Each structure stands twice: as C-alpha cells, then as structure tokens.
Amino acid sequence: MLEEWPIVFKEMFRTARSGLPRGALAGLVAIGLGLAAAQGAPDQVAVPTLASLQALYRRPAAIPFPAANPYSDAKLRLGQALFFDPRLSRSNATSCASCHNPALGWEDGLRRARGDHANTLRRASPTILNLAWAEPLMWDGRKDSLEDQALGPVTDAGEMNQPLDELVAELGAVPGYRRMFGEAFGQEQVTGEGIAAALATF
Ligand code: HEC
Numbered sequence: 184m185l186e187e188w189p190i191v192f193k194e195m196f197r198t199a200r201s202g203l204p205r206g207a208l209a210g211l212v213a214i215g216l217g218l219a220a221a222q223g224a225p226d227q228v229a230v231p232t233l234a235s236l237q238a239l240y241r242r243p244a245a246i247p248f249p250a251a252n253p254y255s256d257a258k259l260r261l262g263q264a265l266f267f268d269p270r271l272s273r274s275n276a277t278s279c280a281s282c283h284n285p286a287l288g289w290e291d292g293l294r295r296a297r298g299d300h301a302n303t304l305r306r307a308s309p310t311i312l313n314l315a316w317a318e319p320l321m322w323d324g325r326k327d328s329l330e331d332q333a334l335g336p337v338t339d340a341g342e343m344n345q346p347l348d349e350l351v352a353e354l355g356a357v358p359g360y361r362r363m364f365g366e367a368f369g370q371e372q373v374t375g376e377g378i379a380a381a382l383a384t385f
Pocket of ligand 1: 266271277278279280281282283296297298299304306307308309310311314317319320321322323329332333334336337341342343382
C-alpha cells in the first residue's frame with residue numbers, strides 16, 4: 184500500500200543512523216524511489232527488507248575473466264608493472280596511474296584530466312575500480328571490454344601520445360619486460376596485444 188512507503192523510508196533512515204555509510208543511505212532511498220515509481224498499482228508494492236537489499240549488493244565471489252584472456256599471476260604482475268610505468272607515454276612522464284591514481288580512488292581528483300603534454304582533456308578521469316563487472320566502458324559507452332580499451336589512452340594524442348610500434352620497441356629493449364612477457368604469454372616478445380591483455384587483467 185502507498186501509505187506504507189513512509190514507514191519503509193523511516194525504517195531505512197533508522198537503519199542508516201545505526202551505522203550505514205551515507206552513500207548506502209542514498210542508494211537505499213534511490214532504490215525505494217525506483218521501486219515506488221516502477222509500481223503502477225500501489226497494491227503490488229513489495230516492501231524490500233534489509234536482507235533482500237543486502238543480497239542485491241553482495242560482493243561477487245570471484246572476478247570474471249574473458250575466455251580469450253584468462254587470468255594468470257604472471258599476467259597480473261606484468262599488467263601492474265605496465266600500469267605504473269611512465270615509459271608507456273611519449274614523454275616517459277605519464278603512466279596510467281597519473282590519471283587513475285590508487286591514492287585518489289583510482290582517478291586523479293581533477294575536474295578534467297591532464298594529458299602527457301600538460302594539456303587538459305575534454306573529460307574527467309573516472310575511477311577504474313571494479314570494472315571487471317562493468318560494461319560498456321567510458322562516459323559515452325564506446326568500449327566493450329578492458330582488452331579493447333587498454334591501448335586507447337596509450338596512443339591517444341591527448342593522453343599518453345605514444346605510437347604503439349615505438350612503445351613495443353621501447354619495452355622490447357628492456358630485458359625485464361621480455362622476461363615478464365615470456366612468463367605471461369610463453370614468448371619473450373613484447374607485443375601490443377600482450378600489453379592490452381596484461382593491462383586488462385590488472
Ligand atoms: C591523461 C589521463 C589518462 C591516462 C594517462 C589514462 N587514462 Fe584512462 N581514462 C581517462 C579519461 C579522461 C577516461 C574517460 C574517457 C571517456 O569516457 O571518454 C578514461 C577511461 C578509462 C577507462 C574506462 C573507465 C570506465 O569506467 O568506463 C579505463 C578502463 C581506463 N581509462 C584505463 C586506463 C589505462 C589502462 C591507462 C594506461 C594505459 C589509462 N587509462 C591512462 C584518462 C586517462
């Protein structure tokens with residue numbers, strides 16, 4: 184019944200006061216409003232319990248990996264090294280972490296991102312937390328997978344501005360990277376696909 188909604192909200196606020204973070208409260212209210220709006224006939228409103236809401240937001244048991252790019256520890260280590268390596272940019276000063284900084288929630292805290300030659304990008308760097316579950320990617324949804332996305336910022340003139348063939352040659356000259364590519368992909372050779380796959384795994 185419609186009259187019951189104030190009770191539901193009161194219950195949510197009570198629960199929230201007893202220790203839920205503010206974000207969770209906003210989420211609960213949004214769900215409440217969403218449910219209310221979705222129900223044309225007030226008689227059919229199902230009152231969510233705290234347990235049912237918690238079930239909805241339970242942390243998944245495992246991280247999903249695509250069949251074409253299965254997980255391995257070696258790939259994770261390589262991806263991590265690449266992510267924090269400024270050699271991925273033309274100036275050798277910008278890494279993925281410049282814009283997706285773990286200390287700043289895996290974004291940069293700026294209103295709009297700053298590129299490799301101190302240029303301002305059109306958009307803000309989003310966090311890249313929990314993206315294994317997210318699709319599509321980017322503010323405009325133009326990328327379907329992390330594998331598909333990873334080389335975009337490397338070669339983009341405004342972001343890291345690094346042509347892929349030059350990067351493959353640059354990293355290929357580093358014995359440590361050749362060894363890590365060997366451990367991750369079975370061949371001690373730096374490739375563009377390997378860079379993308381390892382970054383996506385990380
Ligand atoms: C110069 C800043 C900058 C650098 C460097 C950068 N990014 Fe980004 N990143 C952005 C911005 C801005 C967006 C959003 C772009 C858009 O939506 O059009 C983004 C989006 C993303 C997304 C999609 C996030 C989502 O929620 O859809 C992923 C994944 C990502 N970046 C990973 C990386 C990786 C991996 C690297 C290193 C190879 C990297 N980024 C380097 C600024 C940067």
